[in-house]
Amino acid sequence: MPLTRRTLLHTTALLAAAAATAATGTAAAAGHPRGRIPHEAISIQLYTLRTLLDEDVPGTLRQVAELGYRSVETAGTHGRTAAEFRTVLDDLGLRATSGHADLDGGVDALIEDARALGNRQVVVPHAVFDTADGWRAFADELNEAGRKCRAAGLRFGYHNHDHEFAPVDGVLPYDVLRERTDRRFVHFELDLYWAVHAGQDVLALIDAERDRIRQLHVKDRAPDGEMADPGTGTMDFPAIFAHARSACEYIVEHDQPTDPLRTAGVGFDYLRTVRW
Template sequence: MTMEIGLNLFSVFRELNEDYFGTLEKVAQIGYKNIELISANFSTGERFSDTFSLPVIKQKFDELGLKAFAAHEGVAPGKALLDADWDKIIQENATLGCQSIVFPMAFISGREDTLQTAEHLNQIGKKCKEAGMNFYYHNHAHEFKRIGETSLFELLVENTDPANVKFELDLVWVMRGGYDPLELLEKLGNRCDMIHQKDLGKHVNPVSIFTASSQEESNDLMKIYTEYVKPNDFVNLGTGIVNFQETYQILNELGYIRYAIVENEGQLGDKFTSISGDLTVMEKSVKGLIKN
């Protein structure tokens, strides 16, 4: 299977907020072909599909040669997973050509809410499958909080139906949760055929988000992310601690990763310059051209 490179549009969410179509044009000019959508303007909270009609958005994708292969679709903090209108979400994304819907973050902190979340993911995943779409859960770091001998993430994996729920592994967030992302990828097998690729600054302790002190406070998820994750933690690809040669040698050997997706959360400099450099690093990595 040939691994394709994608861009999660959260990388340029501020730019999308200001100029949706102009930002897509720049993404295409840089050389990205595959895009993972975000559904809403984060400054207004409105869905882009409420601002622009779906046929107009799809026409723009086609004009620019952009394939919207997946979309991140979540719920606001405090809302239940099933509160969203999933029938509408599925229909809208199918109209845009998306093959997959990804749930980006569940605010889980203990065993019971994790098991309930798993059941809700099963229901949404079944609905997606019936519509001919794949459904994924996307991790951050808090899912790797341990409950006894296991983690919340492992509970999600064990209690979701492999036929209906897959996983989009964010490799750097796995590191920040204290796990080895490549080992986890091998365990998941083809339940994880899409990954997110960030890079972490060399000044960052990759597991510092779950020190003993933060573990005690980890029921307050947003406090973890505001106190233990700093704006300059994430850097442009190839400038941090990720070993791209080793990582992509293993990913290529595994053979089941369909999409390696750039997600640049860094806040230094011009974002279009950043994601352009990221694409260069990814092209070399996927093709095995990076050498020590």
């Protein structure tokens, strides 16, 4: 058939529509439709519920599941082995998609526990060093652990507090980690509260390492600077979430909640309903 201008325009329109459909399908497959957080991308850091878990693991996790969560991020197993903790999660339809673990016991043990728990991602939750060289050596340690985790099929990351944004020997530890860790092996779990508490521009942090920020800890900040349940404080989460397009997991957390289960419920409801 002759390629008339009308045919050309029609064909171009069809191709554009097909491309748009494919792009939308890719975004949906990645689990992050524009303007909202998918249910499966919402999690909670169980450190928020540690006092309750120390008393009753099955009962507390049952209440987490009843709130609507499907995923959790572990921070220890509260007197149970990793396999035993996993059994409780499985019985309740929960998945420990991520876990906090330090490197003190060695990377092999970390990987073994992560596999038993069913983690897809493992995150070092805290580190402090008095010198820039200490942070540089730690970054090298993260690289080595990240290589081993990647070989084991796990993503490996680091979670910040506020002290990484205070100069040590004239440099920011966060910048040392950014510049010295290998992006192939080490991602960042950005704790939004601690970054803002340290006076950082969160949007600028995301711009600097957009493809490496794979997880967000979602905790709010009250007008007096204290932590608050997500959606009840001063932080502009819609703007942050719109900016953090590569984040794959949004994790509710509060370090010192007065009512852990209420925090869990408020956080889940907020992330399910927030739009941008």
